[in-house]
Amino acid sequence: MAGNVWIVAESWKGSISDATYEALALGRELADGLGVRLEAVLLGHGARAAAASLGRADGVLYVDHPALADGVGEETSRALAALAAARGPGLILVPTTNVSWDLLGLLPARLEAPLVNFCREAVVSGGGVEFTSLLYGGKMAATVGAGAGPVVVAVLPGVRPAEAGKGGAAPAVEEVVADFVVGGGVRWLEYEEPEAGDVDITQQDFLVAVGRGISNEANVEVAEELAAALGGAVCGSRPVIDQGWLPLVRQVGKSGATVKPRFYVAAGISGAPEHTEGMKDAELIVAVNMDPSAPIFSVAHYGIVEDATDVLEALAEAVRKRKG
Numbered sequence: 001m002a003g004n005v006w007i008v009a010e011s012w013k014g015s016i017s018d019a020t021y022e023a024l025a026l027g028r029e030l031a032d033g034l035g036v037r038l039e040a041v042l043l044g045h046g047a048r049a050a051a052a053s054l055g056r057a058d059g060v061l062y063v064d065h066p067a068l069a070d071g072v073g074e075e076t077s078r079a080l081a082a083l084a085a086a087r088g089p090g091l092i093l094v095p096t097t098n099v100s101w102d103l104l105g106l107l108p109a110r111l112e113a114p115l116v117n118f119c120r121e122a123v124v125s126g127g128g129v130e131f132t133s134l135l136y137g138g139k140m141a142a143t144v145g146a147g148a149g150p151v152v153v154a155v156l157p158g159v160r161p162a163e164a165g166k167g168g169a170a171p172a173v174e175e176v177v178a179d180f181v182v183g184g185g186v187r188w189l190e191y192e193e194p195e196a197g198d199v200d201i202t203q204q205d206f207l208v209a210v211g212r213g214i215s216n217e218a219n220v221e222v223a224e225e226l227a228a229a230l231g232g233a234v235c236g237s238r239p240v241i242d243q244g245w246l247p248l249v250r251q252v253g254k255s256g257a258t259v260k261p262r263f264y265v266a267a268g269i270s271g272a273p274e275h276t277e278g279m280k281d282a283e284l285i286v287a288v289n290m291d292p293s294a295p296i297f298s299v300a301h302y303g304i305v306e307d308a309t310d311v312l313e314a315l316a317e318a319v320r321k322r323k324g
């Protein structure tokens with residue numbers, strides 16, 4: 001496969017997202033295996049300083065433009081397509097996040113390039129790259145190859161540890177001009193901060209997660225008691241949030257937060273891929289589910305086949321006793 005490997009770096013308020021470092025670590029492996037350069041592409045306005053932490057790349061291509069300040073997919077896809085047409089990368093790795101979904105729809109169309117979606121793994125094989133894509137919400141895995149570049153690859157979060165994509169000396173930054181037409185139909189209006197005063201579940205060491213299996217809102221209180229005993233917080237799967245039992249900022253998973261606590265209790269959660277994507281890297285996972293074949297047990301270190309509320313109550317009591 002000819003052409004360099006690109007990583008599209010995602011930056012917000014001056015910092016690079018963890019998903020970018022994860023994809024960068026994968027990109028490093030692919031570029032080394034293919035014998036080409038790894039280039040991070042940073043788009044923004046007044047965001048050049050963020051490039052300094054992209055040292056695992058061989059260089060950074062930085063495009064500065066007022067239209068790129070807020071990461072609107074219509075504009076970023078135009079800029080990236082123009083840059084790719086001028087430079088001819090082989091692979092364009094885009095970390096999959098809530099922000100990049102627009103970009104991932106538009107960029108392959110603008111480039112008339114193939115998209116490898118939901119990429120969980122990629123290896124160099126026989127001079128090309130073999131990708132593993134998760135289909136149907138993770139129920140099936142497909143191994144796919146890609147022809148001549150550019151190939152756009154949507155890299156799932158957690159593909160590599162973020163730490164593996166950090167480090168290295170500050171890279172050479174080349175400020176480049178992307179010749180793109182500004183003015184799509186989508187305009188950035190405002191950013192809504194999460195509700196003030198609520199807990200940031202990504203910063204907790206101890207998380208008690210509840211799912212539909214806790215049956216009703218009153219049982220969230222039982223989870224709160226265990227979280228309080230542990231010194232942590234309660235979070236939940238999407239149905240719990242959709243029903244309004246917990247605020248949106250407490251959702252774990254694909255359309256919520258990715259958490260890596262020291263201890264994660266999953267109570268009454270089936271373990272759908274959209275949920276496990278956000279918690280599978282917790283240091284210690286205990287799952288409680290009435291169904292012994294629930295998929296959550298395949299990511300848990302310990303499993304309890306019991307009623308979730310009963311177990312939460314018993315655990316809270318045990319922790320309180322232990323702490324005196």
Ligand SMILES: Cc1cc2nc3c(=O)[nH]c(=O)nc-3n(C[C@H](O)[C@H](O)[C@H](O)COP(=O)(O)OP(=O)(O)OC[C@H]3O[C@@H](n4cnc5c(N)ncnc54)[C@H](O)[C@@H]3O)c2cc1C
Pocket residue numbers: 137210211212213214215236237238239240251252253254255256257267268269270271272273274275278288289290291294306307308309
């Ligand atoms: C695009 C997209 C994005 C999504 N994003 C997310 C996301 O960010 N986060 C997320 O969580 N989901 C997300 N989902 C939804 C996801 O697919 C699942 O539907 C969801 O995770 C299921 O939640 P659950 O495990 O609480 O409920 P269920 O799948 O209904 O599981 C309930 C579990 O509770 C068990 N149970 C029942 N009674 C008891 C009891 N008394 N004691 C113990 N166990 C019991 C059952 O055996 C079952 O395993 C997304 C889906 C899509 C399509």
